[in-house]
Structure formats: structure tokens, C-alpha cells
Amino acid sequence: MRALLKIANVIDGVTERIGGLADWLVMLVVGVGFYNVTVRYLGRFIGVRLSSNLYIELQWYLFSMIFFLGFAYILKHGVNVRVDFLYTKWTDRQKAMVDLAGTILVLIxxxxxxxxxxxxxxxxxxxxxxxxxxxxxxxxxxxxxxPRAPIKSMIIVAWATLLLQSISQVIKYAAILRGHTEIAKAIETQQESIDDVTLPVQK
Incomplete structure (x- = not known):
């Protein structure tokens, strides 16, 4: 189980880096959007067309990339939509059982x-x-x-990264069901290394 949790830790690290990239893209979207608005109104004021389809499309390209790159990051941090009035009352083991079944049967x-x-x-x-x-x-x-091809390729990237993170989640849910709650939570929060957490003794 420790080896599998290390694999999950690596996947989680990749997801975190992708999420960090999405953060930078948010700032780029804001910058490009501000530029588009500014040149559009400035162009109207001086009677010259200053805006370009390149920057207009770049804005929604970047926004789409944030959306695509955010799939795995959202899953890792558990901020996806849930029926919270039921889920929050469950034990960690009950949550893990439901999440494991949903991930294997639906998400993957x-x-x-x-x-x-x-x-x-x-x-x-x-x-x-x-x-x-x-x-x-x-x-x-x-x-x-x-061109449309690069942004359409992000659809596959989005599904692939979500699939990888789903595998990581399955490993962590299975760890919780086997009693390795501390390790699973350490990976989820990225606060500790797996090697710093002691495995509980199996009875």
C-alpha cells in the first residue's frame, strides 16, 4: 500500500502544478480581457479599429484552458459538487466507500x-x-x-489528467478503508510526506 500511496503522491504533485498553471492563466485572462476592453473603447473614441480577433479569441482560449486544467485540481481538493447535508455527517470510512464506488463505476x-x-x-x-x-x-x-487544433487537444488533456487524479483518489480511498487514514489525509493535504507517517498495525 505504501508504494501505491507514493504513486498517488506523485500524481497529486502533478495535479498541484497544473493547478498552479491555471492560476497564472487567470491573471493572463484578466490582462487580455482588460486589453480587449480598453482598445475597443479607445478605438471607438478615435474612430480607428484597434481590436483584433486574435486577442478576442486568445481570451476565450485561455479561459477554456483554465476550465480544462481545473478538472483534476477540483477533484483532488474535493470541491466538486456533493450532497453535503448527507456527506458531511458520514464517517471517513463511509465517505471513502461512496467515493471509491463512484470513482470506479462512474468517473473513471x-x-x-x-x-x-x-x-x-x-x-x-x-x-x-x-x-x-x-x-x-x-x-x-x-x-x-x-487555430482550433491546439485548444481542442486540451479536451483530451483534461480527460487524461482527470483520469490520473481519479486513480490517485482510488488509491487514497482504498487506503482509508484499509485503516491508513493518516497517510491518505497526509497526501490529500500535501502537508506531510508518506515516509513521515507511520502505517497503522494491521490486525
Missing amino acids: PLCIIGIFAAYNPVLQSWGRSPNGNWGTWEVSPDPDGL
Whole structure:
């Protein structure tokens, strides 16, 4: 179990770094949005078009990336929607049993389906035709717009990172059910290393 928890710890570390990247993207979205608003009104005032589709699309590109990169981070920190008036009254073991069942039966299959469903559309966006040949990638229908392929690829990235974090959560839920509550909580809070926590003696 200790080896599996170390794997979960590594996955959690990757998720934290991805969440940190999303934090920076929030600031970029605010900056690009401020620029778009400023040049739009300034352009109206002086009678010159200063805004560009490139920056307008960049704004929603960045916002979409925050959304996609946040999937795994939200799951790790347990801020996803729950029926709290029931869940908060349960013991750690009861919570772990429900979360384990939901993750294995619903979330992991959903991630796998999401990856497979997005695979071909993403390849087509990069320029792959049904006969296997490669052409030009999908571009914006608007002048000076951004290509669509990179942002569509983030759909697969989102499902893949969510799948990895789901595996980490399964390991931690199983650890709680086996009595390793301290280790599981240490990984979830990122406050302690697994090696710093003593495993309870199994009876």
C-alpha cells in the first residue's frame, strides 16, 4: 500500500502544478480581457479599429484552458459538487466507500469514454482526413483568428489528467478503508510526506 500511496503522491504533485498553471492563466485572462476592453473603447473614441480577433479569441482560449486544467485540481481538493447535508455527517470510512464506488463505476469510465470520444475529432482538427492522410489543421473562421487544433487537444488533456487524479483518489480511498487514514489525509493535504507517517498495525 505504501508504494501505491507514493504513486498517488506523485500524481497529486502533478495535479498541484497544473493547478498552479491555471492560476497564472487567470491573471493572463484578466490582462487580455482588460486589453480587449480598453482598445475597443479607445478605438471607438478615435474612430480607428484597434481590436483584433486574435486577442478576442486568445481570451476565450485561455479561459477554456483554465476550465480544462481545473478538472483534476477540483477533484483532488474535493470541491466538486456533493450532497453535503448527507456527506458531511458520514464517517471517513463511509465517505471513502461512496467515493471509491463512484470513482470506479462512474468517473473513471467517463474519463475513458471522454478520451476516446475526443480522439478522432482532435485528429481531424489537426488535419487528419478519414483516409489517413494529413492536410492543413483547423483554423478560425474569423480573420486573424487562432487555430482550433491546439485548444481542442486540451479536451483530451483534461480527460487524461482527470483520469490520473481519479486513480490517485482510488488509491487514497482504498487506503482509508484499509485503516491508513493518516497517510491518505497526509497526501490529500500535501502537508506531510508518506515516509513521515507511520502505517497503522494491521490486525
